Amino acid sequence: MDEQFDMQLNIVSSGKLKTKYKQKFHSKRQRVKAKIAGKVHKPVIKTASSSTSNNEKTPKTSDVNNDNVNKEQTKSVNVIKPKLSQSPLAQQHTKKHKLVADHESTPRDDLPAPPPSKVPRTGPFISSLFKSNPEIPKMDCSSVETIKEEIFTSKKFSDLPLNPNMITNLEGKMNMNNMTTVQQLAIPQILQGKDALVKSQTGSGKTLAYAVPIVQKLSGITPKIDRSHGPYAIVVVPTRELATQSYQVFMKICKPFVYIVPGCLMGGEKRKAEKARIRKGINILVGTPGRLVDHLKNTHGLILQHVQYLVLDEADRLLDMGYEKDVAEIINCLEHNASNQTRQTILLSATLTEGVERLAGITMYNPARVSVANEESESRIPVIKEIKQQSESQSVNKEENFAVPQALKQHFVITPCKLRLVTLVSFLLTKCRFSKKKNKIIVFLSTQDSVEFHHKLLNNIFCAKKKNTKVLKEKSESLESGSESEEEEYHVTELSFDLFKLHGDMLQKERTQVFEKFRSMDCGVLLCTDVAARGLDLPQVSWIIQYTTPGQTSDYIHRVGRTARVGAQGQSLLFLMPTECDYVQLLNEKQISLQEMPMINILKNLMFVVKYLKLPEDAKRQRPRTWEEAATAVHMLFETHVAKHPFMSELARQAYQSFVRAYATYPSHMKNIFSIKKIHLGHLAKSFALQDAPGKIGVVQSKKFQAEKAQEKKDFPKKKFRSNNVSEFSSGFGSHLGVTPRHRNLQKKIVQNQQMKERKKARKLAKKTAKNNK
Ligand SMILES: Nc1ncnc2c1ncn2[C@@H]1O[C@H](COP(=O)(O)OP(=O)(O)OP(=O)(O)O)[C@@H](O)[C@H]1O
Numbered sequence: 153m154d155e156q157f158d159m160q161l162n163i164v165s166s167g168k169l170k171t172k173y174k175q176k177f178h179s180k181r182q183r184v185k186a187k188i189a190g191k192v193h194k195p196v197i198k199t200a201s202s203s204t205s206n207n208e209k210t211p212k213t214s215d216v217n218n219d220n221v222n223k224e225q226t227k228s229v230n231v232i233k234p235k236l237s238q239s240p241l242a243q244q245h246t247k248k249h250k251l252v253a254d255h256e257s258t259p260r261d262d263l264p265a266p267p268p269s270k271v272p273r274t275g276p277f278i279s280s281l282f283k284s285n286p287e288i289p290k291m292d293c294s295s296v297e298t299i300k301e302e303i304f305t306s307k308k309f310s311d312l313p314l315n316p317n318m319i320t321n322l323e324g325k326m327n328m329n330n331m332t333t334v335q336q337l338a339i340p341q342i343l344q345g346k347d348a349l350v351k352s353q354t355g356s357g358k359t360l361a362y363a364v365p366i367v368q369k370l371s372g373i374t375p376k377i378d379r380s381h382g383p384y385a386i387v388v389v390p391t392r393e394l395a396t397q398s399y400q401v402f403m404k405i406c407k408p409f410v411y412i413v414p415g416c417l418m419g420g421e422k423r424k425a426e427k428a429r430i431r432k433g434i435n436i437l438v439g440t441p442g443r444l445v446d447h448l449k450n451t452h453g454l455i456l457q458h459v460q461y462l463v464l465d466e467a468d469r470l471l472d473m474g475y476e477k478d479v480a481e482i483i484n485c486l487e488h489n490a491s492n493q494t495r496q497t498i499l500l501s502a503t504l505t506e507g508v509e510r511l512a513g514i515t516m517y518n519p520a521r522v523s524v525a526n527e528e529s530e531s532r533i534p535v536i537k538e539i540k541q542q543s544e545s546q547s548v549n550k551e552e553n554f555a556v557p558q559a560l561k562q563h564f565v566i567t568p569c570k571l572r573l574v575t576l577v578s579f580l581l582t583k584c585r586f587s588k589k590k591n592k593i594i595v596f597l598s599t600q601d602s603v604e605f606h607h608k609l610l611n612n613i614f615c616a617k618k619k620n621t622k623v624l625k626e627k628s629e630s631l632e633s634g635s636e637s638e639e640e641e642y643h644v645t646e647l648s649f650d651l652f653k654l655h656g657d658m659l660q661k662e663r664t665q666v667f668e669k670f671r672s673m674d675c676g677v678l679l680c681t682d683v684a685a686r687g688l689d690l691p692q693v694s695w696i697i698q699y700t701t702p703g704q705t706s707d708y709i710h711r712v713g714r715t716a717r718v719g720a721q722g723q724s725l726l727f728l729m730p731t732e733c734d735y736v737q738l739l740n741e742k743q744i745s746l747q748e749m750p751m752i753n754i755l756k757n758l759m760f761v762v763k764y765l766k767l768p769e770d771a772k773r774q775r776p777r778t779w780e781e782a783a784t785a786v787h788m789l790f791e792t793h794v795a796k797h798p799f800m801s802e803l804a805r806q807a808y809q810s811f812v813r814a815y816a817t818y819p820s821h822m823k824n825i826f827s828i829k830k831i832h833l834g835h836l837a838k839s840f841a842l843q844d845a846p847g848k849i850g851v852v853q854s855k856k857f858q859a860e861k862a863q864e865k866k867d868f869p870k871k872k873f874r875s876n877n878v879s880e881f882s883s884g885f886g887s888h889l890g891v892t893p894r895h896r897n898l899q900k901k902i903v904q905n906q907q908m909k910e911r912k913k914a915r916k917l918a919k920k921t922a923k924n925n926k
Pocket residue numbers: 327328329330331332335352353354355356357358359360501502686687688689713714717718
């Protein structure tokens with residue numbers, strides 16, 4: 153509605169009206185005379201921000217000469233009036249302030265009525281950031297009774313029947329004094345040789361819970377095991393980063409037992425080098441499913457007859473990501489090749505889904521179920537109970553509730569779609585540049601394209617390495633001085649922070665570098681997809697931001713679980729649009745409690761940010777005085793940057809499109825909350841700093857276009873080729889060094905487009921000749 157209102161303003165301020173106006177009054181002098189004579193009517197457009205007194209001064213339309221100009225103005229007023237109903241936020245804003253980049257003009261009393269804007273608008277229509285936003289609903293944030301899991305126990309590793317060298321290593325070198333609850337419960341079960349189904353909250357030390365007993369058992373085998381025997385244990389994990397991490401844990405634990413050799417196999421690495429390592433001998437094989445299957449099938453040097461342990465870590469993710477087939481193949485291979493000795497299977501996850509239970513039914517024999525959560529206790533006191541032993545036939549708790557770390561503070565913020573980007577940026581800058589505490593933040597986004605776009609945008613504007621970059625002083629100092637950038641060339645010199653990206657379509661080398669670098673930092677921001685949601689143990693992460701809501705509650709748990717690990721403090725922030733508010737209720741039902749963080753509290757900090765921004769020329773005349781103006785100025789900076797650089801525009805468009813596509817994939821029970829129909833696509837485009845109307849962006853394809861495409865497919869059936877979207881959890885079969893799947897897909901796209909054009913031409917030609925023949 154208000155966009156139409158703005159359009160009306162544009163019409164009024166357009167060249168057409170201006171010419172007519174100029175024709176009537178040639179010079180400024182004549183215009184002043186005309187005003188004195190009462191000939192000119194002040195445009196009523198002012199109503200958007202005018203006061204009553206101003207209106208009183210304005211001659212009524214009926215008083216004005218019946219010329220074309222006034223007809224048009226009257227028309228526009230008639231349309232405008234009913235459209236002034238805005239959200240309280242926008243009303244508050246329009247009453248008080250004039251936005252820096254807004255296209256409204258406030259007529260001055262001392263001048264004869266000028267056309268509202270001096271420059272006729274020719275470019276794309278830019279809507280205001282604070283208009284037409286839906287109201288932010290009031291939320292009931294009464295806290296929910298949460299499931300509690302005690303992390304540490306009073307028991308030490310030395311209380312278990314472990315090899316003294318193992319204990320010295322754990323306590324002396326690895327600084328593991330007390331066992332965590334899951335370790336205390338699971339290790340004895342695994343040492344007894346039982347299959348185990350382990351469920352415990354994120355960051356509770358599940359890796360050691362299986363690594364310690366496995367290495368302990370292997371160290372006890374006589375005669376001593378040798379690397380030439382091949383693997384005794386196979387550990388399957390869903391992501392490459394997790395594979396590296398688990399492998400490193402094994403390396404540390406095996407230090408006192410040099411004859412036990414751990415090894416890591418994962419997608420993205422050179423197969424040839426891996427084969428050579430396998431031939432040399434690996435006793436504990438950690439890997440991603442795809443690459444493991446590849447080696448199990450094709451690497452002849454891989455001897456499987458000694459395999460005694462199979463670990464499926466993050467089992468639910470393995471299934472979610474479609475690795476069920478690969479896991480089944482691994483189990484098949486083991487069954488065909490292993491000698492008669494029984495194999496012990498261990499399944500672990502922070503969330504045990506139905507699928508995992510099914511998998512457990514197939515792969516495990518009467519497993520010990522290790523669940524730390526005190527879910528059945530009436531009092532919900534976090535006291536550790538004994539392991540719950542259940543038979544396979546016992547019913548599965550489908551309505552699973554989730555335990556989150558006790559030291560985790562969870563928040564949500566409701567932002568109208570258009571304000572999402574500025575709110576995110578404001579939050580990141582506040583935490584990274586204006587907070588005395590060092591903050592390490594992980595931001596989860598729904599798609600790889602979205603990660604690419606936001607990374608590039610933030611990097612270009614805030615984080616790119618600049619010449620003479622000054623280090624920002626303490627907040628207090630900087631706020632007082634309000635010093636501005638001395639550098640002409642760039643927008644920002646002092647707001648830079650360390651920014652990283654991680655997603656499944658990056659080269660393995662880059663992924664590993666990012667992982668290692670972000671791991672070692674104590675401050676910085678990682679933008680990532682769900683590839684980093686599971687299992688990653690990144691120390692000192694202080695904030696988890698979920699910029700897009702995950703499809704499953706278990707994903708929510710795993711994402712927030714990257715902070716507040718092993719008893720540390722941590723906070724999380726979930727971004728919701730007003731239409732998505734019911735998601736809080738959904739989380740509450742799963743006993744997850746969140747508190748609201750008002751959006752205004754985040755946006756207000758932009759007042760500090762704008763002091764360091766070198767704003768574009770037109771906005772410079774009037775520096776932002778309110779947080780709304782600051783938000784608009786910052787957002788305009790993004791829009792200008794994206795509009796100016798075709799590459800950025802393309803990235804933004806792709807990110808927008810992939811967001812829309814991803815939004816359509818929420819599971820059916822969440823569709824009532826997450827429906828793309830509820831989202832204003834124009835507002836959504838704005839949250840990707842796009843100025844184009846959604847129609848132009850191309851997601852909403854016309855029926856004609858779709859029909860044409862369908863016809864084309866019929867006429868020219870073509871060979872299938874693999875989807876552009878490489879799974880986040882891709883084993884990397886397709887990746888070759890130097891060329892990412894993204895690059896190959898782009899090349900494919902270009903070739904495809906050319907082919908499509910040629911086909912179109914051929915069709916047209918065929919039609920023409922058919923016509924001529926007739
Ligand atoms: N007994 C212990 N004492 C101190 N720190 C420990 C202990 N056990 C594990 N840790 C540390 O806790 C961190 C988390 O461990 P780990 O990654 O195994 O957790 P997790 O339960 O597998 O988490 P997620 O479910 O997220 O994968 C690691 O940094 C590990 O070194």
